[in-house]
Amino acid sequence: MKTVRWILGALVLLGILLVVILYATDVVFLPSGREHSGFFARALYIVILSALMVFFRILKGPTPADRIVGVDILGILVVGLCAILALATDRSWYLDIGIAWGLQSFIGTLALAKFMEGRTFDD
Amino acid sequence: MKSRALMFLAAFAVWCLLSWPPTALQLAAGAAASLLAAAVMGRMFITRHHMLxxxxxxxxxxxxxxxxxxxxxxxxxxxxxxxxxxxxxxxxxxxxxxxxxxxxxxxxxxxxxxxxxxxxxxxxxxxxxxxxxxxxxxxxxxxxxxxxxxxxxxxxxxxxxxxxxxxxx
Amino acid sequence: MTDTIGLVMIVAGLVFDVLGCLGLIRLPDVYNRLQASTKCVTLGTCSILIGTFFITGFTSTGFKALLAVFFLVLTSPVSAHAISRGAHKAGIKLWKGSTCDALEERNKEAQQ
Incomplete structure (x- = not known):
């Protein structure tokens, strides 16, 4: 039973990755025709795919801690997304957004963890 | 005092990296902001001097x-x-x-x-x-x-x- | 040449990102999920950022990418530690196949 589920999951994941690598070659809001633009579009779709997996955990998570882990990981993924956007459009201020987002998500995660611990926000 | 100076240098370096080709106006603004940060938060930056x-x-x-x-x-x-x-x-x-x-x-x-x-x-x-x-x-x-x-x-x-x-x- | 190194590092980072998120789905309890996802996603994103630095070189984008790597490596283990400590204090149990829980024993001794 476990092996059947593993094979099914692996087939679904590999199928999605294959479709992304073969067909998803451009994004609407990215400038096309630049160097490596097809590669950056595929990379963007793969990061969005892993973000969807994190969203699954956030929605389903049996305990509050699972959801907080999901939010933390999503904050780190967004930094990578910003780096790929900065490469694809050649605008460096996307990485400013990335740094600020990473630090904010760190502080937010600390606050959520303290809140789960059942203490006040003071210490 | 040493801690404040180090905090100023670190904050100024981060500012320079963030606004990379540095111009004179940006450097002046960065120095002012780093001075403010070092004056307010500088005491907490390094508490153990033996490392230096x-x-x-x-x-x-x-x-x-x-x-x-x-x-x-x-x-x-x-x-x-x-x-x-x-x-x-x-x-x-x-x-x-x-x-x-x-x-x-x-x-x-x-x-x-x-x-x-x-x-x-x-x-x-x-x-x-x-x-x-x-x-x-x-x-x-x-x-x-x-x-x-x-x-x-x-x-x-x-x-x-x-x-x-x-x-x- | 540096372009190729950068693209290879971005591909490696994407692979580790997907594997970390897969671990977040597959593993059984909070602590195991935290292990898999924190390590894999941190190194994957750092690899993407270092690839960005290799592609762009010493420009503003490259320096910002290095700064982001620094902050990421400094902050992500701290948040993982905070979440696991909070989860244990909130009373979330380990997976039923776990072998031992030294922290639980310590708390029981402190209560008696």
């Missing part, structure tokens, strides 16, 4: 600690990838104790962070008075305190003791 006295400590940090840490981080990722992709999910988790001889705050923080990013281990709680770390281990190999300490903390503790402790034994 020996350049050997900083050299050890850069040339001994960082390569070991990077290598362990890469090994940890392949370990996790193997465990996630294996159909049988080869995990045997548990929380074990680890005894450490480090006393300073910075040393304990760096030890906990290094343990979190090395293969299969995650720091759950720190007991500072007795020097005991509680570690979640994804594949428990030895449950008693000595074997766990050797297996997990053995690589980092001697290096960190030479960097962060006041008196090197």
């Amino acid at each position: 006295g020996h350049p050997m400590r900083i050299l050890t940090f850069i040339f001994h600690y960082m390569p070991v840490f990077t290598w362990e981080l890469i090994k940890a990722n392949f370990d996790v990838a193997y465990r996630v992709l294996h159909p049988g999910l080869p995990i045997n988790p548990g929380i074990v104790k680890l005894k450490t001889g480090l006393k300073s705050d910075m040393g304990l923080t760096f030890l906990a962070n290094s343990i979190t990013l090395t293969p299969g281990t995650l720091t759950v709680d720190v007991d500072k008075e007795q020097g005991i770390l509680y570690i979640h281990w994804i594949y428990v190999r030895g449950r008693d305190i000595d074997s766990a300490s050797r297996a997990i903390g053995g690589r980092f503790e001697p290096i960190l003791r030479r960097i962060f402790e006041e008196v090197v034994p």
Whole structure:
């Protein structure tokens, strides 16, 4: 039973990755025709795919801690997304957004963890 | 005072990196902002001065600690990838104790962070008075305190003791 | 040449990102999920950022990428530690196949 589920999951994941690598070659809001633009579009779709997996955990998570882990990981993924956007459009201020987002998500995660611990926000 | 000056330099360096081709106006604005930050928060930046006295400590940090840490981080990722992709999910988790001889705050923080990013281990709680770390281990190999300490903390503790402790034994 | 190194590092980072998120789905309890996802996603994103630095070189984008790597390596283990400690204090149990729980024993001794 476990092996059947593993094979099914692996087939679904590999199928999605294959479709992304073969067909998803451009994004609407990215400038096309630049160097490596097809590669950056595929990379963007793969990061969005892993973000969807994190969203699954956030929605389903049996305990509050699972959801907080999901939010933390999503904050780190967004930094990578910003780096790929900065490469694809050649605008460096996307990485400013990335740094600020990473630090904010760190502080937010600390606050959520303290809140789960059942203490006040003071210490 | 030394702490404030160092805070000013660090904040100014970050500002210069963020606004890279630097112009005169930007440099002036950055100096003003860094001065403000150093005047308000400067006292908290460095609380232990003995680290600055020996350049050997900083050299050890850069040339001994960082390569070991990077290598362990890469090994940890392949370990996790193997465990996630294996159909049988080869995990045997548990929380074990680890005894450490480090006393300073910075040393304990760096030890906990290094343990979190090395293969299969995650720091759950720190007991500072007795020097005991509680570690979640994804594949428990030895449950008693000595074997766990050797297996997990053995690589980092001697290096960190030479960097962060006041008196090197 | 540096372009190729950068692209290879971005591909490696994407692979580790997907594997970390897969671990977040597959593994059984909070602590195991935290291990897999923190390590894999941190190194994956750092690899993407270092690839960005290799492609762009010493420009503003490259310096910002290095700064982001610094902050990421410094902050992500701290948040993982905070979440696991909070989860244990909130009373979330380990997976039923776990072997030992030294922290639980310590708390029981402290209560008696």
